[in-house]
Amino acid sequence: MISDALALIRSDLLKLRRRRGLMAMAALIAVGSVAVVFIVTAARHGANPQHVRPAGGVKSFQDATDFLGMIAVVLAAMIGVTAGAGDAEIGTLRDLLATGRSRLAFYASRAVAAVVTTTVLLVAALVIVTVCSIALAGPLPAPSVSDIARRGGAVLAFGAMGALVCTGIATFVRSRGPLMASVIAFGVLISQLLLQLSFLGSLREALPLATFQRMAGDTVAGLHFALPLAIAVAVAWALAALVAGGWWARRVEV
Amino acid sequence: MTRSSTDGAALAVKTTGLTKRFGERNALDGVDLKVPRGVAFGFLGPNGAGKTTIIRLLLALAWPTSGSMSVLGHAVPARRAQALAGVGAIVEEPRFYGFLSGRENLEVNAAARGGMAAKRIPAALERVGLRARASDRVSSYSLGMRQRLGIARCLLADPELLFLDEPMNGLDPAGMLEVRGLIRGLVDEGRTVFLSSHLLDEVQRTCDFAAIVDRGRVVTQGSIDELTARNRRISIGTDDPGRAAALVANLHGVDGAAVESGGVVVSLAANGTADRELVTEIVRRMLDARLAIDRVAPIESSLEERFLNITQRLEDEK
Numbered sequence: 001m002i003s004d005a006l007a008l009i010r011s012d013l014l015k016l017r018r019r020r021g022l023m024a025m026a027a028l029i030a031v032g033s034v035a036v037v038f039i040v041t042a043a044r045h046g047a048n049p050q051h052v053r054p055a056g057g058v059k060s061f062q063d064a065t066d067f068l069g070m071i072a073v074v075l076a077a078m079i080g081v082t083a084g085a086g087d088a089e090i091g092t093l094r095d096l097l098a099t100g101r102s103r104l105a106f107y108a109s110r111a112v113a114a115v116v117t118t119t120v121l122l123v124a125a126l127v128i129v130t131v132c133s134i135a136l137a138g139p140l141p142a143p144s145v146s147d148i149a150r151r152g153g154a155v156l157a158f159g160a161m162g163a164l165v166c167t168g169i170a171t172f173v174r175s176r177g178p179l180m181a182s183v184i185a186f187g188v189l190i191s192q193l194l195l196q197l198s199f200l201g202s203l204r205e206a207l208p209l210a211t212f213q214r215m216a217g218d219t220v221a222g223l224h225f226a227l228p229l230a231i232a233v234a235v236a237w238a239l240a241a242l243v244a245g246g247w248w249a250r251r252v253e254v
Numbered sequence: 255m256t257r258s259s260t261d262g263a264a265l266a267v268k269t270t271g272l273t274k275r276f277g278e279r280n281a282l283d284g285v286d287l288k289v290p291r292g293v294a295f296g297f298l299g300p301n302g303a304g305k306t307t308i309i310r311l312l313l314a315l316a317w318p319t320s321g322s323m324s325v326l327g328h329a330v331p332a333r334r335a336q337a338l339a340g341v342g343a344i345v346e347e348p349r350f351y352g353f354l355s356g357r358e359n360l361e362v363n364a365a366a367r368g369g370m371a372a373k374r375i376p377a378a379l380e381r382v383g384l385r386a387r388a389s390d391r392v393s394s395y396s397l398g399m400r401q402r403l404g405i406a407r408c409l410l411a412d413p414e415l416l417f418l419d420e421p422m423n424g425l426d427p428a429g430m431l432e433v434r435g436l437i438r439g440l441v442d443e444g445r446t447v448f449l450s451s452h453l454l455d456e457v458q459r460t461c462d463f464a465a466i467v468d469r470g471r472v473v474t475q476g477s478i479d480e481l482t483a484r485n486r487r488i489s490i491g492t493d494d495p496g497r498a499a500a501l502v503a504n505l506h507g508v509d510g511a512a513v514e515s516g517g518v519v520v521s522l523a524a525n526g527t528a529d530r531e532l533v534t535e536i537v538r539r540m541l542d543a544r545l546a547i548d549r550v551a552p553i554e555s556s557l558e559e560r561f562l563n564i565t566q567r568l569e570d571e572k
Contacts, residue, residue, distance in 0.1 A: 010365065014361070015362065020353070092349050092350065094315055094345050095345070095363065096362075096363070098338060098343045099338060099367045100336075100338025100339055101335070101368070253316035253317065
């Protein structure tokens with residue numbers, strides 16, 4: 001039973017991994033972008049150490065992990081939507097369901113594969129960010145273990161939540177391109193704008209971006225909500241999308 | 255050629271009053287279907303007749319509006335896992351992950367099936383003649399290769415029953431011959447093949463039994479021999495076709511007689527007297543009337559004629 005479930009997850013991981021264009025772009029966005037930021041800053045510091053601070057240190061680590069929060073949205077959209085809608089879009093969903101295997105088993109496997117793939121890419125990016133923040137700190141204080149654990153954990157949790165939400169939504173919306181664009185627009189742009197609208201008050205605590213910033217230990221646009229609440233909101237987002245997607249996966253005609 | 259009885263226990267597929275509505279339109283309208291085990295069963299109908307819809311229902315890919323169905327003795331959709339464990343299927347055209355190799359595509363399907371399916375991959379590839387190309391990406395496969403890979407995918411289940419939806423679509427004559435050989439080979443092993451097609455000639459060549467579906471209704475079903483026998487005709491050459499037609503038209507067992515150049519074509523009733531006795535009686539009556547006869551020959555009837563007769567009749571009744 002467990003080996004059958006693992007085989008299904010492995011096959012979903014294979015389907016994601018072999019989409020070379022998608023994976024190359026995701027790796028470039030995750031790893032390449034942070035690497036470039038550190039390389040450029042280090043080069044500028046080397047050329048003008050009096051006026052440009054070192055590329056590493058706690059502040060750089062905080063900025064880089066905030067940036068990775070945005071990257072997590074993009075990766076979750078690319079990978080979660082592909083995992084959730086890929087089979088239906090290609091037309092292979094029928095052939096899989098015709099095996100008689102539980103529809104929920106396929107759905108769960110896709111969600112797990114999306115989370116694993118997103119997490120692997122984010123871990124790679126976090127390793128670069130952490131190593132660079134420590135190695136290039138110079139005279140500045142390097143990030144502590146608790147900094148790394150808290151902010152790194154927030155990035156990974158945010159990425160996993162995003163992947164689950166996207167997998168769930170993609171079960172309804174089978175067209176990958178428009179859904180990816182919508183998720184990225186909401187996660188990166190619209191959420192930022194909504195966070196600035198103070199008249200929304202504590203409603204803003206329901207925004208995924210606010211939960212990420214709270215989990216990372218940042219102050220969130222004047223909001224003062226507890227960490228457990230932020231975690232509960234993130235879990236609720238993931239659960240709501242997963243339950244809705246699972247319900248649809250069970251009843252949809254293909 | 256394998257022939258099976260059609261009693262309940264021997265049925266691979268059974269549907270009773272199966273209806274599927276899409277909005278106001280009846281895609282299937284009270285379909286009663288009986289597919290014996292161990293045969294190639296042709297499911298014939300024009301495009302849009304409901305062929306793919308019934309396959310989707312039998313595979314629990316869609317839900318019926320009313321009626322009941324069973325696959326390999328298991329009620330669907332209630333016991334679909336048990337039913338479909340012994341079923342391989344190609345629904346419409348076979349779809350694959352173009353960015354994966356042929357073997358990897360089968361691995362994905364084997365993972366979905368679980369159990370022994372993964373171990374059957376090499377044999378399945380060998381059987382459909384794709385072993386040498388198994389490591390190539392499917393995006394580089396021809397349509398014929400994809401059809402064969404689709405059949406290999408079906409074989410991963412070691413299926414008792416295969417649903418093949420228009421498997422000859424887009425194939426050249428050599429490809430059709432190849433797929434036909436594969437299907438007959440599967441039937442010879444005791445498997446049941448449910449072949450949906452609008453290619454009447456292919457069904458007649460490949461299948462043992464058939465059902466004709468039109469506008470969501472099964473209009474007739476039976477063995478190919480029975481279906482074509484329902485259209486029995488003989489041609490008789492005579493010196494006075496008009497008088498000959500009048501003489502035999504009212505005979506018991508004769509559906510009608512039509513004058514043709516140099517003779518008469520007599521249509522025999524489907525469930526009438528045995529051919530030998532009836533033809534003897536027809537000839538005797540003509541000889542008694544002192545008509546000269548220079549030929550008596552059966553007219554070969556095809557499934558295509560039968561199909562066209564039925565669908566034309568339905569069109570006329572509209």
